[in-house]
Amino acid sequence: MSPRNGAPTRSAIVAAASALLESGGPDAVTLRSVGAVAGVSRSAAYRHFEGKADLLAALALQTLTDLATSIRDTGGHSGGGSSLHRGCRAYLRYAVEQPHHYQLIFGDAPIAEPSREIESAADDGMHALGKLVECAQAEGELGEGSPRELATVLWAFLHGLAQLQITGHLREPRTIEGDAGIDKLLTLALSALRPAR
Known part of the structure; x- marks a missing residue:
C-alpha cells in the first residue's frame, strides 16, 4: 500500500x-x-x-513568493507605462488588495524566526526589484548607481506608500486621496528619480 x-x-x-x-x-x-x-x-x-506560528510562516512564504511573481510578471509585460512603473504598480496593488498578507511580512509583528525558505523568498523579492532597476537604467529611466542601492530606495518608497494607504493615512484633506491617487504619487516619485536630460 x-x-x-x-x-x-x-x-x-x-x-x-x-x-x-x-x-x-x-x-x-x-x-x-x-x-x-x-x-x-x-x-x-x-x-x-506544528501550530499557528508554523501555519503563518507558510502563509508568509507564499506571500513573499506571490509578491515577487507579481512584480516580475507585471513588470516584464507590455502595457501602460514603463516596466519599472508596471512592476511598482504591481507591488502596490498586491499590498493594498491583500493588506493582512502584506502586514504579516512587513507589519509590526513579523515572523519571529524566519526559515531559510522565507529568507530566500525575501531575497528573491529584492532581486525582482533589482531587475526592474537594472532594466530602467538600461532604458534611461533611472540614472547610474548601484542597482542594489537603488532597489533598496525604491522598496523603501513603495513600502512607505503601501503602509500609508493600508493604514488609511492617504486621505483628503491632509494628503492626496490614496484610493484615487496612489498611481499619481507613484508616477511623481518615479519621475523625480529620472535622470536630468
Whole structure:
C-alpha cells in the first residue's frame, strides 16, 4: 500500500488559512478554524503544521513568493507605462488588495524566526526589484548607481506608500486621496528619480 499524498490536504489548509487571514487578520487564523474552512478533520491541520506560528510562516512564504511573481510578471509585460512603473504598480496593488498578507511580512509583528525558505523568498523579492532597476537604467529611466542601492530606495518608497494607504493615512484633506491617487504619487516619485536630460 503506497503512502497517501498529503499535498492536496496541505494546499487546502493553506488556502483556507489565506482566506481567513485576509478576512479577519492573524487572530482569525487558528488551526481549528482553518480545518473547518478547509473541510478537513480537526486533526488534519495538526498533522501538517506544528501550530499557528508554523501555519503563518507558510502563509508568509507564499506571500513573499506571490509578491515577487507579481512584480516580475507585471513588470516584464507590455502595457501602460514603463516596466519599472508596471512592476511598482504591481507591488502596490498586491499590498493594498491583500493588506493582512502584506502586514504579516512587513507589519509590526513579523515572523519571529524566519526559515531559510522565507529568507530566500525575501531575497528573491529584492532581486525582482533589482531587475526592474537594472532594466530602467538600461532604458534611461533611472540614472547610474548601484542597482542594489537603488532597489533598496525604491522598496523603501513603495513600502512607505503601501503602509500609508493600508493604514488609511492617504486621505483628503491632509494628503492626496490614496484610493484615487496612489498611481499619481507613484508616477511623481518615479519621475523625480529620472535622470536630468
